[in-house]
Amino acid sequence: MRSDEVKKGYHRTPHRSLFRATGLKDEDFEKPFIGVANSFIEIIPGHFFLNKVANIIKEEIRANGCIPFEFNTIGIDDGIAMGHDGMLYSLPSRELIASSIESVMNAHKLDAMIAIPNCDKIVPGMIMGALRVNVPTIFVSGGPMAKGYKKDGTPIDLASAFEAVGKHEAGVISEEQLRDIECNACPSAGSCSGMFTANSMNTLMEAMGIALPGNGTILAQTVERETLYRKAARRICEIAKEETARKKFTLKNILNENAVRNAFAVDMAMGGSSNTVLHMLAIANEAGLDFQLKDINAISRNVSHIAKISPSLTNVHMEDINRAGGVSAVMKEMTKRSNNILIDNLTISGENLLQLIVGAEIKDKNIIRTIDNPYSEVGGLAILYGNLAEQGAVIKTAGLTGSRVFTGKAVCFNGQQEAVDGIIGGKVKEGDVVVIRYEGPKGGPGMQEMLTPTSLIMGMGLGSSVALITDGRFSGATRGASIGHVSPEAAEGGMIGLIEDGDEIHIDVDNYILSVKLSDEEIGKRKANFVPLKKKLQSRWLSQYRALVTNASNGAVLKTDL
Ligand SMILES: CC(C)(O)[C@@H](O)C(=O)O
Ligand SMILES: [Mg+2]
Numbered sequence: 001m002r003s004d005e006v007k008k009g010y011h012r013t014p015h016r017s018l019f020r021a022t023g024l025k026d027e028d029f030e031k032p033f034i035g036v037a038n039s040f041i042e043i044i045p046g047h048f049f050l051n052k053v054a055n056i057i058k059e060e061i062r063a064n065g066c067i068p069f070e071f072n073t074i075g076i077d078d079g080i081a082m083g084h085d086g087m088l089y090s091l092p093s094r095e096l097i098a099s100s101i102e103s104v105m106n107a108h109k110l111d112a113m114i115a116i117p118n119c120d121k122i123v124p125g126m127i128m129g130a131l132r133v134n135v136p137t138i139f140v141s142g143g144p145m146a147k148g149y150k151k152d153g154t155p156i157d158l159a160s161a162f163e164a165v166g167k168h169e170a171g172v173i174s175e176e177q178l179r180d181i182e183c184n185a186c187p188s189a190g191s192c193s194g195m196f197t198a199n200s201m202n203t204l205m206e207a208m209g210i211a212l213p214g215n216g217t218i219l220a221q222t223v224e225r226e227t228l229y230r231k232a233a234r235r236i237c238e239i240a241k242e243e244t245a246r247k248k249f250t251l252k253n254i255l256n257e258n259a260v261r262n263a264f265a266v267d268m269a270m271g272g273s274s275n276t277v278l279h280m281l282a283i284a285n286e287a288g289l290d291f292q293l294k295d296i297n298a299i300s301r302n303v304s305h306i307a308k309i310s311p312s313l314t315n316v317h318m319e320d321i322n323r324a325g326g327v328s329a330v331m332k333e334m335t336k337r338s339n340n341i342l343i344d345n346l347t348i349s350g351e352n353l354l355q356l357i358v359g360a361e362i363k364d365k366n367i368i369r370t371i372d373n374p375y376s377e378v379g380g381l382a383i384l385y386g387n388l389a390e391q392g393a394v395i396k397t398a399g400l401t402g403s404r405v406f407t408g409k410a411v412c413f414n415g416q417q418e419a420v421d422g423i424i425g426g427k428v429k430e431g432d433v434v435v436i437r438y439e440g441p442k443g444g445p446g447m448q449e450m451l452t453p454t455s456l457i458m459g460m461g462l463g464s465s466v467a468l469i470t471d472g473r474f475s476g477a478t479r480g481a482s483i484g485h486v487s488p489e490a491a492e493g494g495m496i497g498l499i500e501d502g503d504e505i506h507i508d509v510d511n512y513i514l515s516v517k518l519s520d521e522e523i524g525k526r527k528a529n530f531v532p533l534k535k536k537l538q539s540r541w542l543s544q545y546r547a548l549v550t551n552a553s554n555g556a557v558l559k560t561d562l
Contacts, residue, residue: 001246002135003033005109028067032240035110036061036070037101037130039122044077046118046142046191046198049221053116053142053229060233061114066240068114071104073097075122078475079158079192083420083452091447091473092545094121094128094282095558101129111135112240114232118142118191118220120476123201124279127210127255128286136239136249138348139211140232141202143220144318145190147310151180158192159311159477161185162451166459169424190220193317194310196476200272201279206327207266208259209347210251213356217322235349249348257289258342262353264296265341266327268303268379269334271312271398273476274484275449277381278394281555293383293392293553297512300379303340305398306333306369311479312380312398316367324367328360336371378510384483386515387523388495388505391487391553393469393514395507399479402464404509406481408433410499410516414533415439416448416472423456430465433505437496438533439472440489441556445537445546451475454482467507469514471496473552483507483514485552491532492551498526 006015007029016029036057040050054070061068074096081087105113113130117123118141130137148156164181167173191198203216212232218225239245260280267276277296284291307330309316321327331353334340343354362368369375380398397404411428412435413419419436428434434453441447450472457466458480467481471489474482490497495516499505504517518526537543548558 001111002109003111032066032111034061034066034068035105035113036068037115038070039073039075039117041075044075044119047075049189050116050142056229057233060230064234064237066237073100078120087448088444088446094125097125098129102132105133112236113137114236115139119198127283130251131286134250134252137251138232138236139205140229141215143190143218143225144199145193146188147193147317148184148187155315156185157194157310158185162455163459166456170460197273197275199318200276203327204263207262209254213328217318217326219319254348255287258345260284260291262341264299265303268300269330270307271380274394274396274474278555282557285557296383303379304371304374305376305380306374308375311477320367324364325360325362328357329362329368332357332360333371382509384512384514386513388516389486389514393483393486395483397509401480406467406507410435410503410505412501419453432466434468435499436470437490439470440491441549442546443489443491445542448472449475451478454478487551487553489551493532497532
């Protein structure tokens with residue numbers, strides 16, 4: 001066992017002394033040591049109950065002949081960090097989480113791991129850290145939140161709360177209506193109820209085979225969810241106790257290129273968050289796989305969009321997908337279109353993907369559509385290229401409310417706050433393209449989520465007549481013609497930094513185009529005089545991050561020199 005390094009032989013007498021101080025007895029030194037990577041934190045509704053989840057998991061691990069060691073990572077609630085400079089810390093937290101997992105697991109030579117993430121960056125952070133360790137790892141998330149209801153019975157969620165601000169701003173809803181939404185949008189513990197970033201990532205873990213069926217959709221704090229926690233704990237013990245299984249089920253053996261392809265395919269079928277692109281590229285990079293941003297459109301072209309969930313369809317939530325058969329039913333339906341999903345791939349359950357989903361069925365065809373009645377014949381995300389995004393940009397086509405082709409005049413803002421003030425101040429009109437720059441991984445730094453401006457645009461009734469492009473990113477709750485991750489970013493001299501008010505920007509989603517109508521001569525002239533802005537930073541951590549981070553087309557991973 002890997003843990004023999006810290007527990008066997010007379011050289012390890014001091015080590016065993018320390019373990020004995022934590023309560024270990026003679027017989028425990030024969031058992032596998034399992035890291036329980038928890039992300040319990042009191043400020044996030046998806047995480048404040050994870051201490052109880054870990055207790056259930058540890059109890060099950062002990063009952064199954066292994067020794068659990070719980071440790072915690074940090075977490076950031078993107079909803080609470082949204083719309084102010086707190087959001088600068090959100091994406092960088094992915095790196096802290098990854099590195100904390102690597103540090104604890106490797107320093108103490110633990111044999112296997114069960115990871116308990118739930119919200120946004122905590123999922124990819126944990127996966128990235130676990131890939132560096134590469135011991136058998138199973139993921140079991142906290143679980144999604146239930147949807148909420150307004151007094152009149154309309155289903156709502158966190159996206160409704162953000163959009164309500166825009167509606168109130170535009171005088172469409174009263175203070176009382178705003179309060180009705182505030183008090184009912186988030187009715188229970190769990191990751192926010194739509195196909196936002198958290199639930200997108202928790203869903204993709206099922207597609208990658210690193211979590212058990214139900215991980216993406218079974219509501220938090222239910223009996224069904226507790227069964228899933230216990231099952232995951234039993235399975236990791238089963239693997240950890242057997243030498244051949246420990247070798248067979250290392251994380252990199254499960255999370256291979258086919259797993260990444262399956263993750264993107266399911267993402268396309270269910271209209272996942274645009275952040276999945278960033279995170280899955282970073283995961284593929286961490287796993288040492290040759291998977292690039294440009295490979296995504298080929299997957300999208302081949303996958304039918306069969307499940308629409310909030311924010312794309314505002315009355316459908318994860319609990320509805322669960323009731324309709326869950327992610328397994330989506331994947332089973334996908335197998336009916338050739339090469340949609342690579343079903344031979346091994347999963348952490350011990351079965352391959354096909355064996356895992358073969359018994360699944362769609363129980364409500366209004367919620368999960370059949371392959372012959374899709375929302376569209378292509379997936380819910382697209383990568384756009386052009387002189388404005390030579391290295392690519394991302395759009396969630398599933399969330400489009402207007403036309404798939406759009407030409408408009410640029411209204412430029414250097415940073416999110418300037419844009420929010422401009423939108424509220426009436427600077428943006430029908431037919432405009434809002435450009436928000438210097439919000440990329442380096443420029444922000446930290447690539448803020450732009451849910452405030454996108455929700456303002458939706459709430460103010462401009463969702464179908466205004467587009468938005470940024471080198472920053474969006475929330476999973478963003479909808480409308482919102483194009484993010486524009487690379488190269490302004491801070492590294494990208495074209496988005498050279499656009500001027502009134503320039504004509506052209507977007508064509510089906511032909512994957514994002515361009516500005518300027519002659520090469522004009523672009524050359526502007527480039528010759530261009531000095532990108534550089535923000536003065538107060539934060540040591542963010543300035544370290546800015547020095548190391550790469551642009552979004554690389555998943556905003558940190559430069560490393562191994
Ligand atoms: C706050 C949200 C909705 O979780 C957002 O951060 C996302 O990315 O989906
Ligand atoms: Mg987020």
